[in-house]
Amino acid sequence: MVYLLLALFGGLSGVTTVLFGFGGGFVVVPLLYRVLGAAYGAHDPAGEAAMHIAVATSTCVMVVNALAATRRHARAGNIVWPAIRPLAAFIGVGAVLGAGAAVLASADFLRWAFVAYLGITILDCLLRQGFLSRQDTEAPRPLAPAQTVGGGLAIGLVATFLGVGGSVMTVPLLRRRGFSMTRATAMANPLSLPVALAGTATYMATAWWRPVALGPWHAGYVDLFAFAVLAVGSLLGIRLASRHIGRIPDQLHARVYIGLLAAVLLSMLLP
Numbered sequence: 001m002v003y004l005l006l007a008l009f010g011g012l013s014g015v016t017t018v019l020f021g022f023g024g025g026f027v028v029v030p031l032l033y034r035v036l037g038a039a040y041g042a043h044d045p046a047g048e049a050a051m052h053i054a055v056a057t058s059t060c061v062m063v064v065n066a067l068a069a070t071r072r073h074a075r076a077g078n079i080v081w082p083a084i085r086p087l088a089a090f091i092g093v094g095a096v097l098g099a100g101a102a103v104l105a106s107a108d109f110l111r112w113a114f115v116a117y118l119g120i121t122i123l124d125c126l127l128r129q130g131f132l133s134r135q136d137t138e139a140p141r142p143l144a145p146a147q148t149v150g151g152g153l154a155i156g157l158v159a160t161f162l163g164v165g166g167s168v169m170t171v172p173l174l175r176r177r178g179f180s181m182t183r184a185t186a187m188a189n190p191l192s193l194p195v196a197l198a199g200t201a202t203y204m205a206t207a208w209w210r211p212v213a214l215g216p217w218h219a220g221y222v223d224l225f226a227f228a229v230l231a232v233g234s235l236l237g238i239r240l241a242s243r244h245i246g247r248i249p250d251q252l253h254a255r256v257y258i259g260l261l262a263a264v265l266l267s268m269l270l271p
Contacts, residue, residue: 002035003229010061010233015241017065017234018072019248020257021167021188026264028058028230029114029162032223033268046214049221051107053214056203056221057230059099059160062196064231065238069189072242078186083142083174087152091166092194094156099202102161103221111268114162118265121168125258130176132254140178147173155191160199166192168261181253182246 013027032054040047073079102110125131143151151173159166167188174184204220217224248256 002039003225005035006031006226006229007233010230011237011240012233013061013230014065014068014234014237014239016260017189018069018238018241019185019244020260021069021171021185021192022260025055025058025062025159025162026118026168026261028061029054030264030267032057032226033111035226036223048107049214051110052103052203052221053218053223055102055110055162056200057223057227059196059199059203060222060227061230061234062192063200065234066189066192066196068235068238069186070193072238072245073186073189076186076245078183078246079190080140080179080183080187083140083177083179084187084191086148087143087155087170087191088194090149090152091156091159091191092198094153094158095160095195095198096156096202097153098157098160098162099199101157103203105161110162115265115268117158117162117168118261118268121172122258122261122265125172125254125261131172132258133251140183143173143177156195156198159192159195160202166195171257175254181248181250181257185253185257186245 009027009031013022016022016027029051033050036050036053037047040050046053070079105113151169155166155169155173158169167185170188170191171181171184174187175181179187200222204222214221
């Protein structure tokens with residue numbers, strides 16, 4: 001039953017990846033956190049490390065999701081490569097720093113940081129101009145050097161610390177530079193790849209350096225069984241959702257994006 005649930009949510013993470021650029025973290029992290037906590041209990045090492053395992057496994061699933069969704073969007077012509085290439089290296093550096101910090105943080109701190117991050121992002125999208133609406137005649141503008149360096153480091157650090165892929169920072173950033181929701185969410189996927197690769201490697205390495213008895217079928221903090229089931233489900237979800245790329249009206253796309261963030265926030269606030 002648990003693995004069926006993981007497969008279903010993996011499929012949902014694939015849908016949100018290809019249509020909203022989420023990378024799966026906003027679906028995978030809350031689900032795994034709940035499942036692991038219920039399965040192992042608070043006194044088992046895996047139960048105590050549930051949030052760390054959820055974040056680490058999410059970054060691993062993101063590798064699969066980001067690659068598959070990037071391929072789909074590239075074939076559809078939705079990715080403007082010159083606009084995002086400069087960000088990738090700085091995001092990768094920030095990702096290593098974020099993963100190292102997450103391993104040292106407590107599970108409660110990770111959970112509430114995740115909640116705070118979601119809340120701030122939702123308010124920013126609702127209250128600051130430039131996200132919910134966009135002029136069709138507005139031409140996309142390149143990122144300033146400070147946005148490329150500072151923004152890249154911040155996106156990588158925060159995204160890997162919370163296991164969310166960075167789309168909640170990259171999509172609003174690109175949206176406010178004049179890109180449509182289709183292009184902004186499409187370009188979030190290749191930018192999630194350095195986060196996923198650096199984060200996964202760091203979570204595996206630091207868990208071995210700081211060993212925790214999590215049982216078999218764990219590579220560092222990554223739950224390999226959960227990863228495999230989630231990855232298969234997500235690939236199916238990406239395949240099914242790809243036919244809807246570019247078909248969602250821009251303003252509706254932006255509103256649904258915020259609504260999904262709010263749903264995840266509520267799920268993390270439940271006891």
